[in-house]
Amino acid sequence: MIWNEKIECASRDEMAAIQGERLKQTVQRIYHNIPSYRAKMQEIGMLPGDVRSIDDLKKLPFTNKTDLRDNYPFGMFTVPMSEIVRVHASSGTTGKPTVVGYTRNDLNMWADVVTRTLCMAGVSRNDIVQVAYGYGLFTGGLGMHYGTENLGATVIPISGGNTQKQIQLMQDFGTSVIACTPSYALFLSEVMSDMGIDPADLNLRVGIFGAEPWSESMRKEIEAKLKLKAIDIYGLSEVIGPGVSCECEHQVGMHINEDHFVPEIINPDTFEAVEPGEVGELVFSTVTKEGIPILRYRTRDLTRLIYDKCECGRTLVRMEKCKGRSDDMLIIRGVNVFPSQIETVLLEMSETEPHYLLMVEREGTLDVLKLMVEVQEQFFSDEIRQLEGLKKKIKHNIQSLLGISVDVKLVEPKTIERTAGKAKRVIDNRKI
Structure with missing residues (x-):
């Protein structure tokens, strides 16, 4: 089912016209209400009237996470607090949290785009959706919650953790859709196994997984262990939360709700646009948000865009599963390393579990990459020769x-x- 066929199946010219009109209004809103962004535009001699179409987007300055932190807590809001009906924030583990505010119209729009993504995943009003993303300041739980209600499906707002209770409710309530992080999905499968529960005996048929990078190998692992179709969803609080993009049932890239969130791909070193189809850093501009609209926000996520029409009938541009983040990338002795690359190696091996930890140390003047990985129970042995052989295989x-x-x-x-x-x-x- 397609939730909004007129938008989700629009031609490229129709979409560009919608984006252009909305961009012009958003630039006016930001210029006149956010002093720090107005200063950026004035610095390059740009006025709101210089933006006449979506093609002018590339002329505007970028926004970074530091801009949100420097204006903490409400300096990036474009409406008075009397119009803000909800606030969310990031965890702030690397500095001040990034705070986002929503007007009532923002919340309605958010619910609508999440509903679109649920439809992309094959969810209908007949489903029972267990939301195991965290509720609270994190956007995942409440974002999925209101999108599910907007669709008309039944929502179980259990939030994260309490794993045995999660599984009990799956059995008792007949959960057909689970929404959580992919790593938690694997943990659920482990606990089910410990409890003697076969996922095939449950009603689970779809999993909507996001909030962290995960590989195609992990997808296969989850699908095999939980007996469901694993769908990738993408979002970030600075843009809206979940609902920015999502895979359809064909699992060939995540459809971006680009009438609200306009994507670009840039070279993270030169800031220039890459050639169509090339991998680069994903940049988003919101063109309908009222509380905290954001222009050319650098997500640091690395991906590429696909403009071909999908088999599902949607013409919305698709983004590939993120290959990592430009700021999460590890440089080890001149080599670029993403955790997802290590994960792919491990999941292709039958002896290891999909649970690992990478540690980077500086020993003298050299960087050393250390990997701690769990071994499947039947392969974990007191026989040193057997374990040494497995270590050599992983290293190789x-x-x-x-x-x-x-x-x-x-x-x-x-x-x-x-x-x-x-x-x-x-x-x-490392102390770098």
């Missing part, structure tokens, strides 16, 4: 893919800490 496979050596430590199943939220995959102990 990573060396073959990335061209760097890694110090591997094998640990028993369930050694690495689990979390209902984003899995922590990297610890960088």
Whole structure:
């Protein structure tokens, strides 16, 4: 089912016209209400009237996470607080949290785009959707919640954690759709196994997973273990939360709701647009938000855009599954390394579990990459020769893919800490 066929199946010219009109209004709103962004425009000699179509978007200055933090808490809002009906914020683990505010119209729009993504995933009003994303300041839980209600499906607002209760409700309530992080989905499968529950005996048929990077290999792992179709959803609080884009049932890229969120792909070093179809950093401009509209926001996520019409009939541009983040990328002895590359190697091996931790240390003048990975129970043995052979195999496979050596430590199943939220995959102990 397509929720809004007129928009989701619009021609490129029709979409450009919609985006252009909305962009002009948004630039006016931002220029006259956000002093810091107005100063950026004045610095390059640009006025709101210089924006006449969507083609002029590339002339505008970028916005970074530091802009939101420098204007903490409400300096990026374009309406008075009397019009803000909800506030969300990031965790702030790397500095001040980024705060976002929503007007009533913003919340209605947010619910609508999440409803679109649910339809893309094959969810209907007949489904029972268990939302195991965190509720609270994190946008995941409430974003999925109101989109599900807007669709008319039944929502179970359980939030994250309390894993045995999650599984009990799946059994008792007949949950057909689970929404959570991919790493938590794998943890659910582990606990089900410990409880002697076969996922095939549940009603689960669709999983909507996001909030952290995950590979195609992990998708296959989740689908095999939970007996469902694993759909990738993308969002970030600075843009709206969940609902920015989502895969359809064909799983060939995430359809972007580009009448609200206009994407660009740039070279993160030169800031110039890349050639169509090339991988670069994803940049978003919101063209309908009232509370905190944002222009050319650098997400740091690396992907590419696909403009071909999808088999589902939607013409909305698609973004590939993110290959990593430009700021999460590890540079080890001159080699660019993404955790997802390590994950792909591990998931292609039958002996390891999809739970790992990367640690980067500086020993003398050299950077050393260390990998802690869980071994499947049947392969974990007291026989040193067998474990040494597995370590060599992992080291060889990573060396073959990335061209760097890694110090591997094998640990028993369930050694690495689990979390209902984003899995922590990297610890960088270098003082750079």
